[in-house]
Amino acid sequence: MPDIWFFIEVLVGGLLSGIMYSLVALGFVLIYKASSVFNFAQGAMVFFAVLTFVGVMELGLPFWAALPVAIGVMVLVGMATERFVLRPLVSQSEDTLLMATIGLSFVIEGVAQLAWGVDVRNLDLGIRDEPINWVMDKTGMLISQLDITAGIVASVMVASLALLFSRTKVGRGLRAVADDHTAALSIGIPLKHIWMLVWATAGVVALVAGMLWGARSGVQFALVWVALKALPVLIIGGFTSVPGVIVAGLLVGASEKVVEVYIGPKFGGGVEVWFPYVLAVLFLLVRPEGLFGEKIIRRV
Amino acid sequence: MNVAVKSAADRPAATGAGPILAVKNIEVIYDHVILVLRGVSLEVPQGGIVALLGGNGAGKSTTLKSISTLLASERGAVTKGSIEFRGERTDQLTPGDLVGMGMVQVMEGRHCFGHLTVEENLITGAYTRPIRGAELRDALDKVYAYFPRLKVRRSSLAGYTSGGEQQMTAIGRAMMAKPNMLLLDEPSMGLAPQIVAEIFEIVRDLNQKEGVSILLAEQNTNVALKYADYGYILESGRIMMDGPAKALADNKDVKEFYLGMSSEGRKSFRDIKSYRRRKRWV
Numbered sequence: 001m002p003d004i005w006f007f008i009e010v011l012v013g014g015l016l017s018g019i020m021y022s023l024v025a026l027g028f029v030l031i032y033k034a035s036s037v038f039n040f041a042q043g044a045m046v047f048f049a050v051l052t053f054v055g056v057m058e059l060g061l062p063f064w065a066a067l068p069v070a071i072g073v074m075v076l077v078g079m080a081t082e083r084f085v086l087r088p089l090v091s092q093s094e095d096t097l098l099m100a101t102i103g104l105s106f107v108i109e110g111v112a113q114l115a116w117g118v119d120v121r122n123l124d125l126g127i128r129d130e131p132i133n134w135v136m137d138k139t140g141m142l143i144s145q146l147d148i149t150a151g152i153v154a155s156v157m158v159a160s161l162a163l164l165f166s167r168t169k170v171g172r173g174l175r176a177v178a179d180d181h182t183a184a185l186s187i188g189i190p191l192k193h194i195w196m197l198v199w200a201t202a203g204v205v206a207l208v209a210g211m212l213w214g215a216r217s218g219v220q221f222a223l224v225w226v227a228l229k230a231l232p233v234l235i236i237g238g239f240t241s242v243p244g245v246i247v248a249g250l251l252v253g254a255s256e257k258v259v260e261v262y263i264g265p266k267f268g269g270g271v272e273v274w275f276p277y278v279l280a281v282l283f284l285l286v287r288p289e290g291l292f293g294e295k296i297i298r299r300v
Numbered sequence: 301m302n303v304a305v306k307s308a309a310d311r312p313a314a315t316g317a318g319p320i321l322a323v324k325n326i327e328v329i330y331d332h333v334i335l336v337l338r339g340v341s342l343e344v345p346q347g348g349i350v351a352l353l354g355g356n357g358a359g360k361s362t363t364l365k366s367i368s369t370l371l372a373s374e375r376g377a378v379t380k381g382s383i384e385f386r387g388e389r390t391d392q393l394t395p396g397d398l399v400g401m402g403m404v405q406v407m408e409g410r411h412c413f414g415h416l417t418v419e420e421n422l423i424t425g426a427y428t429r430p431i432r433g434a435e436l437r438d439a440l441d442k443v444y445a446y447f448p449r450l451k452v453r454r455s456s457l458a459g460y461t462s463g464g465e466q467q468m469t470a471i472g473r474a475m476m477a478k479p480n481m482l483l484l485d486e487p488s489m490g491l492a493p494q495i496v497a498e499i500f501e502i503v504r505d506l507n508q509k510e511g512v513s514i515l516l517a518e519q520n521t522n523v524a525l526k527y528a529d530y531g532y533i534l535e536s537g538r539i540m541m542d543g544p545a546k547a548l549a550d551n552k553d554v555k556e557f558y559l560g561m562s563s564e565g566r567k568s569f570r571d572i573k574s575y576r577r578r579k580r581w582v
Contacts, residue, residue, distance in 0.1 A: 039464045047406040090373040169427065176413045183411035186370055187473060227580030240415075293416045 009141040010261050011254055016147035018253020019154040023209040025230040025237065025245040026158065027202045032239045033178045034198035037087060037097035041105035043227030045203055048112040049074050050210030054123050054219050055116040074203030082195040090181060090191065109224065118218040129216055150212045157208060162242045174198060178240070232280035236292020247291055254274045318387060319343040320481055320513045321367065326381035330374070336362045338538045341379070344481070349514045349529035351401055353521050353543065353558065359537040360517035361408055364483045368405035368514070369395050384479070392394045399428045402480035410466040414459025419455060421458050421469050425476030434511055443472040446502050464495035471499070475506070481513045486579050488520045496520065500527045523557040533558070
């Protein structure tokens with residue numbers, strides 16, 4: 001296989017796994033935009049969502065019935081979070097909200113394991129994590145079907161969310177709420193509905209991300225740590241930008257794979273584990289608001 | 301205590317129907333322990349401009365937030381008394397309900413949405429109204445007619461505009477809800493006297509041309525009494541005095557305590573401070 005095909009294979013593999021990071025990061029961005037809080041519980045939500053999905057399927061429901069059930073459950077989680085965690089904390093500082101989400105993550109992790117047990121489960125989406133044959137025949141590249149599917153799903157999701165934010169009344173209301181809860185309340189934007197909607201949407205995004213990750217690495221507690229991979233993506237892309245996390249996800253995915261393959265051996269491998277964080281630190285130094293994050297407005 | 305005698309004739313003139321807003325003897329407690337308002341009553345007649353005056357911590361903002369029910373999100377609660385807007389009790393209503401009924405509060409410190417453009421700020425003001433397209437355009441043009449400066453700045457992020465422009469954005473945003481009553485909290489705060497005058501002129505215009513009733517909380521007693529018809533003076537959570545704006549502006553105590561004048565004419569700021577330390581109403 002010529003070198004250039006190998007490079008493209010590495011690059012495409014990286015880009016596609018990057019999309020999966022983006023998908024996880026997207027959940028963070030949604031909630032950060034609406035509640036200006038770093039949702040510590042996002043990883044737990046990913047875990048809980050996909051565990052619910054698998055659990056429901058084990059009860060005998062087919063895929064197409066289990067999906068709406070899992071979505072319904074995540075919407076309920078979103079509503080409950082608004083009612084019992086956020087509503088009592090309206091107008092409190094962002095630190096308070098952050099602490100609340102840390103607490104929430106423990107609750108969700110606990111409930112998930114209480115309800116569905118602690119076993120590692122397999123999730124079969126009917127899409128195999130195997131190379132696509134005709135690509136392999138033509139070019140010799142190994143590109144996974146699952147990666148391609150994840151890429152398409154994530155793209156659709158991202159496009160619809162971007163439209164929601166920029167074009168709709170709800171999207172504008174959501175950005176207003178993100179800027180200033182109390183002011184949004186004062187002009188009659190129903191905070192409750194916006195928060196409920198956002199947390200439910202973040203729950204659904206978590207479900208999709210969890211399904212794709214779970215199909216690859218099994219549905220297990222370690223999914224909680226997928227959220228850690230989203231952190232550099234968020235820093236690079238900007239906490240408030242949907243397109244930002246997409247680009248950053250691709251950047252992180254592609255660069256970590258390329259670096260691992262070409263420079264990794266010089267360091268004895270394992271570069272992809274820490275490379276994204278180094279990249280994130282560099283971004284913090286040079287462009288703290290991220291690639292597309294909202295500028296930090298400071299009037300003097 | 302030296303409180304001006306109130307007579308029925310001094311009350312704000314009611315035009316036909318009852319007042320648009322009636323606050324009756326409310327007590328407000330924050331966090332279950334901090335007593336902030338102790339028996340505040342006031343009325344805003346249909347189409348009137350009423351000023352709520354007083355120093356820092358007198359309870360002006362709290363009074364406005366009790367009326368708009370924004371108080372609930374700050375852990376405050378009206379524990380006694382009642383508030384009626386257009387004859388309806390507001391204790392079970394949310395700020396959103398009240399915006400729907402036509403009452404909008406413009407909060408102290410402007411509170412524009414910094415990351416939205418000026419125009420987007422205005423559009424969010426119409427969130428409770430089912431308008432779009434041409435109707436929305438008309439509503440925007442109306443705001444721009446009152447605040448031509450906003451039209452020039454419409455595509456700038458509100459966070460980058462000047463203090464005066466932010467105050468205009470905040471008032472314009474409230475207008476987008478098509479209110480019949482505005483609660484303005486310290487519109488003069490941190491602004492140059494010229495801008496303050498500009499904003500108050502527009503507020504008076506709104507009142508006269510659109511028939512919007514206005515309740516205005518101000519520390520700038522001088523300006524507020526110039527534009528208001530009626531005033532209430534609040535100190536330590538109580539109404540200490542009320543009367544027509546002219547009568548208040550001429551009152552000896554008001555002059556001394558709030559306008560920095562005494563019977564011997566204007567005093568230096570330094571003297572006033574020490575004087576106020578010795579002698580106050582409460």
